[in-house]
Amino acid sequence: MPTATLNGTVIAEAAEDDVLHIEGNVYFPPSSVKAEFLTTSPTPYTCPWKGECQYFTVTVDGQALPDRAWSYPHPYPTAFDRVGKDFSNYVAFWKEVQVS
Structure with a gap:
């Protein structure tokens, strides 16, 4: 089950069948x-x-890490064909946020 954590705190968790793998990133x-x-x-x-991106600051235990998560609220319709599914608002993480 893919999980996104920061300093041991679970930020996201989903079954493998529910996540999407896009360009080397796991989208929850x-x-x-x-x-x-x-x-x-x-x-x-x-x-x-993919279209316009929305970045997020990830904050855990007072530690705020700008732009460590992102999503596409309104992806281009042609991106759905490329990915094979509607990934609107799915969230991916990077750097200090560990995805395993």
Whole structure:
């Protein structure tokens, strides 16, 4: 079962059948993410094929790590064909957030 953790705190957890693997990152369905650890970030980014990205600051035990999570609230419709599924609002993590 894929799990995203920071300093031993579980931020997201889902069955392998429920996550998506996109460009080497694990994307967790929105229902599997503990939203209390995420706050929206103002960092702008638009992926050429996925669309406009929403970054999040991940905060655990007072440690705030900007832009360590992201999602695509409204991906381009053509991205669904490329991924094989609607991944709107699925969340991926990087750097200090360990996904195993």
